Amino acid sequence: MTDRRTRGEIFRYTGFTLDADGTLTCTYALDDESFTERFDCGPGDHTSPAAQAVARLVFLLAGISYYKTGAPPLIEGPADGLTARERTFLRDYYLYGLAEFSYTGGHDLSDLRIEAPERTAAPVVADVKTGHPLVPFGGGIDSVVVVEQIKEHLPDAALFVANTSDVPFAPIEDTAVVAGLPVLRARRHLDPQVLASRERGYFNGHVPVTGILSALALLVAVANGRDRVVMSNEHSASEPTAMVANGVPVNHQWSKSLAFESAFREVLAESVTGLDYYSALRPYSELWVSRRFADLPEYHLAFRSCNKAFYVDAASRLSQWCGECDKCCFIDLILAPYVDRSRLEEIFGGREPLGRADLEPEFRSLLGEPGRAKPLECVGDEGECRRAVLLAAARDDRAGNPLLASLAAYVEGAGMPVPSEETLLHRQGPHFLPDDAPAA
Template sequence: MPNRSLAFDPAGFDSFSFVNIERTDETGEVVFHYRLNGPAPRDFAERIVFALPEDGDADWDSAASVLPLLGAVLGLSYYKAAAPPRYEIAVDGLAEPGVAFLRDAIHFGLGEFAYRAGLPGLLDVDITVSRPLARVDEPKEIAQDRINRPLVPLGGGKDSVVSVESMRYVGLDVTQFSVNPNVVMQRVASASGLPFVSARRILDPALFEANASGALNGHVPVTAMVSLIAVAQAKLLGLGPVVMSNESSAAEATMMWDGVPVNHQWSKSLDAEVLLASAIEAQTGERGGYFSLLRPFTELRIARKFAQTAGYDTSIVSCNRAFRISGAEPGWCGECAKCQFVFLAFSPFMSRERLMGIVGVDMFDNEDLIDGFRSLLGLGNHKPWECVGEEAESTVALSHAARSDDWREAAVVRALVADSPEIAQGDADIERALFEDRPAVAVPPLYEEARRALE
């Protein structure tokens, strides 16, 4: 029996194993079992409870193909407790592209974790597969009766609203989805009036015990995890592609570490999307089952699209700090880097009255936030460890504020323009480039039409 009574010493583990998958079809529950191996091994089990169709006709055969990849990626929450040099796949059915994705998810997706945990560098892990790999056949196209029925993960902010409304505009049959939905996600889903399903993710309490007694802890590639839960959920319900709302801006590194980029948003980047789509294709045998609708667009372009919507202003919240305050009604904290960036991104496209109605406070009038805005502009040591846009986007948005009757006299705007007077002049070439299409994977015609909606 693994010993849980001792203090957790990360150096006491030489490998990590993904050891088993248990499935209870009647309840929709899947349990993934893991082990940190060493003289005193530690076992962990994570549970996902999927939504089942009302008619009871769940397509477990299709969903099961995704589970080995899903389990391997979910395992990073437990692997990072010790970050040993070897990761063993001891379950059947993972295809080689899934192994490749896992390798990059550890190396790049745990990059922030490695840096902030004080590790020597990005993790280069020996991944061993002790069970048969899945055979990879020539993929087929998604069946026509499912291709126009996307499952769309919601985050509670502007991006997924733009995706949902763009797809609604062209007649796609959207089902919204969240993992462990909070009140904001539920509010946004309700505001759309479209179907909404959810899954539950239950982390092993033993992980929190380990964290409290010395385990390594930090950021994991959550977007990749949610993406794969969504793919399995879509398969269970007989739906079509999982359509994400990840933007091109997510590719910009948060910082450089000894000449290597470290990106808080790696699993939202185009590189991660291409790798994960390839891994999903190999697992499911279907092409085109995972992509981001908003990939060609910057955050500013998405903010402009959101400004064309109606009915969501009092529903969305783009603030992670709000959800960490126990017992509080989730809302905009008005202080964190994410709140600051979204306020900045909205400001060129909305009146002061509308923006204040969304966020509730005037962040441009809070002198305590000047240094935070400086970081967004690239005037600090590095970008914040948050899901924020490019430094160029922040600079362009601030240049608009500096020329706006609504904002030019605000304390933050005046201070930043005093630091860098050229900001007030703007740069037409840089701004133009931010509103041009950027590289993206090809999508079916109706989804490409949706990309052009709300312009």
């Protein structure tokens, strides 16, 4: 391994091309190093002005994977410039989207500045069919619930699956089969230099990948005449941790948050009209999602949300739930109020986290116990986790579970707020749901 690099000086957006066959090539530079990422976007009309405009957004957002290798204080924008809105959005995208990277790696990006010529917004019209949504699909309970909602109201929906590997992710593919909808795909080819970050001494850490995939889904949607991309990001994705970096709160799910959704919609509107982007779950809690997922038994043994099933290196992926990571603990907890204990034991293949008293510290971190940091994972907010504990502990089939009894006693005695089940099972907060979105 080479020595860890020092902070870079300047990151440049070099250029992009979108070919008629759906190959999008994006190039960047960090000081004297160059990077190229290629996206295979599948069939469709990639020559339209709308496709070219959305490809530019992919180019803008995908650069973050290469910027972070040296995290310099200066970004030089693309030659065609940036609008004032794009400049503000892009700086927030780096500061908030890389807050976890900065916190865990000890980097301070608060001095970041972006230089680019002024660009005047000139949106083009997308040639799309009304009522033809594209749903980014990760095979978890959130996207499953969204798909089942949409199928009833907008039956011409399709799934979107992006992959960074030539080997498909089994949980996504297995769950997509159950969904029974057509699948549109894109393949990301990251620059090999980034995949060897440790060996090359690059800075490394979390990037807001949902932002990149959002733009990529929009490109696939517009190339295939689809009028919207429907995300599956809940109300709780907007809750940050208590950690701070780059002068902003650290939120592992920032690119799934309301703040990102709102700002990205505004940037999209400056590039393309007639193409919508919103989260169908924005006003809903994870508990709301789990209540509906409980009534979809056909998916129960197909889905798998354990992060160890989604490693880029196919040889390192687990073929079952690990049963002990923060994500496994959260999924078990949020489903426990509404799914039978025996069914959850079956889902986790005999490795159900709530059956292990030694995992109490992991569960307490989900509950917001002082002194324990909220996991840097895609998990629900602390209040709904507290309510989930009380609901699960009250179930007859959980009687005698020492872990749940201990957690319930902690929640009842801690004096922290616990939202009611009724509140969590109804809409809350702002959202961008259109008029034809399914009712709750």
